[in-house]
Amino acid sequence: MARGARGRADAASSAAIAALQSVLAAENAAVYGYGLAGAQLSGGQLSNARQDWTVHQMASAALSAMITERGGTPGAAAVAYRPPFPVNGAGAAVSLAAILEDGVVRAYLSLVALADQGLRTFGAQGMQAAAIRAASWRGSTTAFPGLPAGDL
Amino acid sequence: MTERRAAARAFSRRRLLTVSAVMLSVTATAACGSPDLLAPPPGPSPSVRTLRASITAEQSLVDAYHRVLSAYPALTAMLRPFLSQHDEHLARLKSRLIIPPHVKATPLPTPSAAAGLPASTRAAVTMLGEAERAAAAAQLGRLATATPSLAQLLASIAASEATHAVALSALNPAAG
Numbered sequence: 001m002a003r004g005a006r007g008r009a010d011a012a013s014s015a016a017i018a019a020l021q022s023v024l025a026a027e028n029a030a031v032y033g034y035g036l037a038g039a040q041l042s043g044g045q046l047s048n049a050r051q052d053w054t055v056h057q058m059a060s061a062a063l064s065a066m067i068t069e070r071g072g073t074p075g076a077a078a079v080a081y082r083p084p085f086p087v088n089g090a091g092a093a094v095s096l097a098a099i100l101e102d103g104v105v106r107a108y109l110s111l112v113a114l115a116d117q118g119l120r121t122f123g124a125q126g127m128q129a130a131a132i133r134a135a136s137w138r139g140s141t142t143a144f145p146g147l148p149a150g151d152l
Numbered sequence: 153m154t155e156r157r158a159a160a161r162a163f164s165r166r167r168l169l170t171v172s173a174v175m176l177s178v179t180a181t182a183a184c185g186s187p188d189l190l191a192p193p194p195g196p197s198p199s200v201r202t203l204r205a206s207i208t209a210e211q212s213l214v215d216a217y218h219r220v221l222s223a224y225p226a227l228t229a230m231l232r233p234f235l236s237q238h239d240e241h242l243a244r245l246k247s248r249l250i251i252p253p254h255v256k257a258t259p260l261p262t263p264s265a266a267a268g269l270p271a272s273t274r275a276a277v278t279m280l281g282e283a284e285r286a287a288a289a290a291q292l293g294r295l296a297t298a299t300p301s302l303a304q305l306l307a308s309i310a311a312s313e314a315t316h317a318v319a320l321s322a323l324n325p326a327a328g
Contacts, residue, residue: 105311112307113300120295124307128288131311132318141315143237144244144308 012115017072019110019119023126024063026107028077030056033100036083040093049097052133056104059126094137101134105146198297203249206294206306209287210242213313216283220276223269227276230323234280234316241309248302274324281320288313 034053041049064074087096108130111123131145196204217235221228270276291310295303 109304109307112295112304117296120303120307121292124292124295124303124310127307127311128314131315135315135319141233141237141312141319143240143312144305145311145315147304147308 013070016111016114016116016119017067017070019114019123020063020067020070021072021075022110023104023107023123024060024067024075026104027056027060027063028075029081030100030104031060031077032081033083033096036087037093037096037100040087040090042090045090045094048136049093052097052101055129055133098134098137101130101137102145104130105134106148109146199299199302200249202294202297202306203245203302206291206309207242207245207249209290210238210245210309213283213287214238214242216280219269220280224273224276227273230277231280234284234320237312237316241312244305245309248305277320277324281317281324284313284317284320288317 031053034049034056038046038049038053060077067074083096084099085092085095087093105127108123108126111119111126114120114123127146131142134145135141214235217231217238221231221235270279288310291306291313294306298306
C-alpha cells in the first residue's frame with residue numbers, strides 16, 4: 001500500500017519535472033528568439049522586446065530552480081534555435097515575438113493538467129502573462145490561447 | 153416417461169444451482185460495499201459544479217457586453233471581437249455539460265442582477281475591462297476542482313480574458 005502511494009507520488013513528481021522542463025525549453029527558446037527579433041527592431045518595439053527578453057530570462061532561472069528543487073536537472077538551453085522563417089525586418093521580428101509567446105503559452109498549459117494545485121495555478125498565471133505579450137505583439141486577441149486547434 | 157422425469161429433475165437442479173449462484177453473487181456484492189442499487193443517483197461531481205459556475209460567469213460577461221452595446225452602439229466595432237470570443241467560450245463550456253438521462257436537468261444559476269449601466273462610453277469600457285480581469289482571476293480559483301482537461305480549458309479562457317482586460321485598457325482613451 002505504502003509502496004503504491006510512493007509510486008504514485010514518484011509518477012506525479014516525474015510528470016511535474018517533465019512539464020517544467022518543457023516550459024523551461026520554451027522560455028530558453030524565447031530568450032534566444034527575442035535576441036534575433038531585437039536586432040531588427042528599434043524605438044518602442046525594441047524597448048518592449050528587451051523588456052520581454054528580461055522576463056523570459058528571469059522565468060528561465062526560476063524554472064531551473066524549481067526543477068532542481070524537485071530533484072531534476074534543468075535542461076540546458078540550445079546553442080542556437082532555428083526561427084520558423086527568416087527574421088530580416090521589423091515585420092518578421094514582430095511576428096516571431098508573437099510566435100515565441102504562443103509557444104510559451106502552450107508550454108505553460110501542460111502544467112495546468114498536473115495534479116499539483118500550486119503548479120496548476122502557476123501554469124495558468126504563466127499562460128496569462130505570455131498570452132498578454134502575444135496579443136500585444138500581434139495586435140489582436142484569441143479565444144483559446146494555448147489550446148491546440150484540434151481540441152476546439 | 154422416465155427420461156422426461158429425469159430431464160425435469162436435472163432442469164430443476166440446474167435452475168436451483170443458477171439461482172443459488174446469483175444469490176451468492178448478490179450477497180457477496182453487498183458485502184463488498186458496492187453501490188446500493190436502490191439508492192438515488194449521486195449528485196453532480198465537483199468538476200461538473202465547477203463547469204456550471206464557469207458557464208454562469210461566462211454568461212454574465214456576455215450579458216454585460218450586450219447591455220453596454222445596447223446603450224452605446226457606437227462601441228460595436230471596438231467590442232464585437234471580444235464579445236465574439238466570449239460567445240466561443242460559452243459555446244465550448246456548454247458543450248461539455250452532458251446531463252445523464254437519469255438526472256433532472258436543473259437550470260443553470262442566473263448571473264447576479266445586472267449592475268447599473270455606466271454613464272459614459274469610457275466608464276462602460278472600464279467596467280468591461282474590470283469584469284474581464286475579475287473573470288480571469290475567478291477562473292484560477294476554479295482550477296483545483298476541475299478535471300485536467302477542464303482545467304486547461306478554463307486556464308485558456310482565463311488567458312483570453314486577461315488579454316481582453318489589457319486590450320480594453322489600451323483602447324479606452326479612444327472612447328469618449
